[in-house]
Amino acid sequence: MSIGPPGGEPPDPSAGELRGPTVLRMILGSQLRLLREAADVTPDRAGYEIRASRSKISRMENGRVGFKERDVADLLTLYGVSDEQKRADIIALARHSNTPDWWSNYSDLLTEWFETYLGLEAAASVIRTFELQFVHGLFQTEAYARAVTLLGHKATPTEEIDRRVSLRLKRQDLLTSPGPPRVWSVIDEAALRRPVGGRAVMRAQLKHLAEVAKLPNVTIQVVPFGSGGHAAASGSFTILRFAERELPDVVYVEQLTTAVYLEKRKDVDHYMEVMNHLSTQALTPARTTRFLADITRET
Secondary structure, three states: OOOOOOOOOOOOHHHHHOOOHHHHHHHHHHHHHHHHHHOOOOHHHHHHHOOOOHHHHHHHHOOOOOOOHHHHHHHHHHOOOOOHHHHHHHHHHHHHHOOOOHHHHHOOOOOHHHHHHHHHHHHOOEEEEEEOOOOOHHHOOHHHHHHHHHHHOOOOOHHHHHHHHHHHHHHHHHHHOOOOOEEEEEEEHHHHHOOOOOHHHHHHHHHHHHHHOOOOOEEEEEEOHHHOOOOOOOOOEEEEEOOOOOOOOEEEEEOOOOEEEEOOHHHHHHHHHHHHHHHHHOOOHHHHHHHHHHHHHHO
8 A cells, every 4th residue: 555656755754743653663664665675676685785675675664663763764874765755754754653552561572573563563553353262352351361461470480470461452542542543352252251350350350351342433233043154153353453544454363373464455444344244143232232141240
């Protein structure tokens, strides 16, 4: 998705005051890709210029890594960008894009692939998610988050578990932040029937889910067992959309030890079609609220 011709105006570096560093990296990466293509420079040649690999150029152009100002300056020279003001604006944008995110305090706990997701989640204007096994992290209570964390870190010291739970809860500030994203979550009934942490923890989680659903920017739907099979039975996924027109939608699929990020239009369209079908199969938001009340009483 283009942000305009390479000869046009570069991204405004002052946008860092309104956009998070992840969005700035994505915008800068997109601009560098356009400049490279306009100059007919291959990724291999660009990587050689900054003493890096083709894959490093790919990560830069996708906004997945930070930018060294020297590397950006060298690439601009390679791409034939000689206008001093344009060079200064793009390099300033690179500087703003390296501002630490709030989760940098948890960097010792984060894998690179999940740190990437946190940036995308924080930058998104719309988050559509399907959950098969657990309640989404943005909606978890502290007790439920602790129980989920312990499932994968049984031998981990208590202090580290506390920090991991704190990280999960800190993410939820996004829901009530200024200009929050629109979050539309479809949850399989199986995730609500599985008593993670025990009956008391699950009961409190179900009540919390009903409260979160009252937020104006949150929509929650449940796919009940009675609706039969569905196209997403193989696993959970998230689709992220951004307000910036130059940024493509991203599909996030988490696996046991890594995650897949899909940006090709055909892949995103496929997942969007599945999501739309799920939303049709699921209970309406109003019926979901009643359903949550019913199973809370049963838990």
